[in-house]
Amino acid sequence: MKAIVPIKRVVDPYAKVKPTADGAGLDSGGAKFEINPFDEIAVEEAVRQKEAGRFTEVVVVSVGKGECEEQLRKALAIGADRAVLLETQEPLDSPAVAKVLSEFVAAEAPHVVLMGKQATDDDNNQAGQMLAAILDWPQATFAAKTDFAADKATVVRETDSGEETLELPYPCLVTTDLRLNEPRYIALPGIIKARSKPLEKRPLASVPAPKSSVVSFAPAPARPPGRKVGSVAELAQAIKDRGVF
Amino acid sequence: MSLLVICFDPSELSQVAGFGASFGTYDVLLLTGEAGNAGASKIHVANLVEVPPADNIGKSVASVAANYTHVAAVSSMRAKDLMARVAGINQSAMITDVVKVFSETEFERPMVAGSVLARVKAESTPIVMTFRPAGFDKTVPGPNGSVESISISDTGRVKRVSTSARQGGRPDLSQAKFVVSGGRPLKDAATFEQVIGGFADKFGAAVGATRAAVDSGIAPNDLQVGQTGKVVAPDLYIAAGISGSTQHMAGIKDSKLIVAINKDGDAPIFDQADLGIVGDLYEVLPELEKALS
Ligand SMILES: Cc1cc2nc3c(=O)[nH]c(=O)nc-3n(C[C@H](O)[C@H](O)[C@H](O)COP(=O)(O)OP(=O)(O)OC[C@H]3O[C@@H](n4cnc5c(N)ncnc54)[C@H](O)[C@@H]3O)c2cc1C
Numbered sequence: 199m200k201a202i203v204p205i206k207r208v209v210d211p212y213a214k215v216k217p218t219a220d221g222a223g224l225d226s227g228g229a230k231f232e233i234n235p236f237d238e239i240a241v242e243e244a245v246r247q248k249e250a251g252r253f254t255e256v257v258v259v260s261v262g263k264g265e266c267e268e269q270l271r272k273a274l275a276i277g278a279d280r281a282v283l284l285e286t287q288e289p290l291d292s293p294a295v296a297k298v299l300s301e302f303v304a305a306e307a308p309h310v311v312l313m314g315k316q317a318t319d320d321d322n323n324q325a326g327q328m329l330a331a332i333l334d335w336p337q338a339t340f341a342a343k344t345d346f347a348a349d350k351a352t353v354v355r356e357t358d359s360g361e362e363t364l365e366l367p368y369p370c371l372v373t374t375d376l377r378l379n380e381p382r383y384i385a386l387p388g389i390i391k392a393r394s395k396p397l398e399k400r401p402l403a404s405v406p407a408p409k410s411s412v413v414s415f416a417p418a419p420a421r422p423p424g425r426k427v428g429s430v431a432e433l434a435q436a437i438k439d440r441g442v443f
Numbered sequence: 444m445s446l447l448v449i450c451f452d453p454s455e456l457s458q459v460a461g462f463g464a465s466f467g468t469y470d471v472l473l474l475t476g477e478a479g480n481a482g483a484s485k486i487h488v489a490n491l492v493e494v495p496p497a498d499n500i501g502k503s504v505a506s507v508a509a510n511y512t513h514v515a516a517v518s519s520m521r522a523k524d525l526m527a528r529v530a531g532i533n534q535s536a537m538i539t540d541v542v543k544v545f546s547e548t549e550f551e552r553p554m555v556a557g558s559v560l561a562r563v564k565a566e567s568t569p570i571v572m573t574f575r576p577a578g579f580d581k582t583v584p585g586p587n588g589s590v591e592s593i594s595i596s597d598t599g600r601v602k603r604v605s606t607s608a609r610q611g612g613r614p615d616l617s618q619a620k621f622v623v624s625g626g627r628p629l630k631d632a633a634t635f636e637q638v639i640g641g642f643a644d645k646f647g648a649a650v651g652a653t654r655a656a657v658d659s660g661i662a663p664n665d666l667q668v669g670q671t672g673k674v675v676a677p678d679l680y681i682a683a684g685i686s687g688s689t690q691h692m693a694g695i696k697d698s699k700l701i702v703a704i705n706k707d708g709d710a711p712i713f714d715q716a717d718l719g720i721v722g723d724l725y726e727v728l729p730e731l732e733k734a735l736s
Contacts, residue, residue: 215555296531321554322539324527331531336498336601339524356664358520362606364496376671377664409536413562424717430727433720434734442678442700
């Protein structure tokens with residue numbers, strides 16, 4: 199069984215990000231870039247399935263600028279077999295990414311697409327479901343546990359009120375939640391070894407126009423400064439005084 | 444312009460009026476349960492016994508949605524699952540977690556763990572949205588203009604083999620007026636349940652947790668509050684043994700009063716809490732319980 203794992207390059211999720219003075223862009227203060235944490239979980243899961251003999255090939259793909267190569271290399275270091283960068287300078291929204299990926303996936307014809315439930319920069323939580331819709335594949339979002347058997351995939355997924363278990367025929371698309379696994383630590387030798395794995399750059403002749411775009415960014419309003427109280431009695435009184443109790 | 448709001452169950456009907464009013468009139472598609480006041484011009488009642496997997500009803504819901512320029516649902520995991528699928532089917536623009544409506548095409552939404560508010564413009568219709576009710580007037584909805592039944596078909600392609608719902612009677616986190624949350628120091632599931640759950644039950648509060656608590660098996664996953672968990676907007680939020688990471692704060696910013704209990708006076712949560720007390724949660728919570736009772 200072959201798996202495709204789409205990954206996104208995002209700013210370090212622990213970086214402090216703020217709007218630029220003119221509100222036209224974002225300033226992350228020179229923070230480093232990472233694989234979106236949810237996508238890294240997807241790569242880890244696919245590689246574990248390969249190690250367990252379930253998947254035969256794991257292909258990672260990213261849509262974006264040349265710099266995404268860094269994240270694809272890291273995915274190769276985790277254990278993916280090959281990487282493809284669908285290269286474009288154009289801005290993309292989730293529908294455009296899903297459309298571009300749908301053509302790639304259709305050509306690769308995998309059994310499974312595994313990807314993060316959301317990117318930690320735009321927090322959209324859209325691309326996986328849109329890709330599944332365009333391909334008309336079954337989807338299981340927010341996976342907490344997977345079992346890729348020969349005839350079907352079984353996915354325990356997180357829900358608003360707990361968990362549920364779904365069975366999906368192949369081919370199918372699964373998006374990952376945080377508890378699916380803990381990605382391995384990559385030591386330097388792994389990174390060096392990944393340099394010899396195939397990474398193909400394919401320039402995209404055109405990309406679909408985005409269906410939405412950001413007009414401006416503003417900082418989230420800061421909460422007014424609070425105060426520390428000296429005792430529990432004072433705390434209880436202050437809570438009561440605010441009239442919320 | 445025409446708006447359809449999709450409600451998964453009747454508990455969401457009371458949350459749509461404030462958002463819907465930004466668009467004038469709106470229709471509702473109620474997937475399960477009986478119609479109640481939603482202030483809709485028309486409410487389509489699908490009367491499903493339970494909401495099937497998104498894949499199975501995606502096309503059927505999308506065909507209803509195709510009659511509208513705007514389609515929205517209250518933000519939740521199930522809404523993100525289904526609505527993005529519907530957007531994909533109908534080749535719609537999609538705006539997640541709308542907190543403000545500027546116009547029919549411009550909206551505000553948080554990004555990057557809530558540290559940034561983006562003004563987003565949809566370049567084309569149809570537009571699919573999820574929205575956070577906390578950002579809108581809590582208008583009590585009036586009666587609906589008309590009620591019609593509608594058939595939503597289930598392809599059965601994906602099989603739901605089991606569901607495990609959280610036990611026992613506590614209020615739903617995302618709608619609760621009072622939330623008590625615990626973090627990593629709560630040791631284990633039994634301690635969490637006794638200390639945080641026990642306190643919450645005294646006051647009929649909902650229980651929340653940090654990702655650290657959930658990851659270490661102290662709290663169940665559906666209690667996670669934050670960027671990648673639930674967003675809460677209670678009148679009172681008590682954070683016990685929580686450091687105040689950006690990711691956690693992203694889920695509680697809309698709370699009216701945030702109270703922090705932390706034994707480290709330098710914990711970042713004190714910068715964002717309205718009231719803070721430096722102390723051991725195992726001592727402070729029982730005392731606070733008495734003082735508030
Ligand atoms: C992609 C991504 C998404 C994430 N999403 C979320 C999310 O949705 N929600 C979320 O919560 N986190 C999320 N996180 C994790 C987040 O970054 C923090 O790691 C997490 O919130 C920390 O949880 P905590 O406050 O319980 O633990 P810690 O940061 O370890 O804090 C524990 C606090 O308890 C205090 N303490 C210890 N003992 C006591 C005691 N006896 N009495 C009182 N205080 C005590 C300590 O002083 C400390 O401040 C995410 C991270 C990433 C990378």
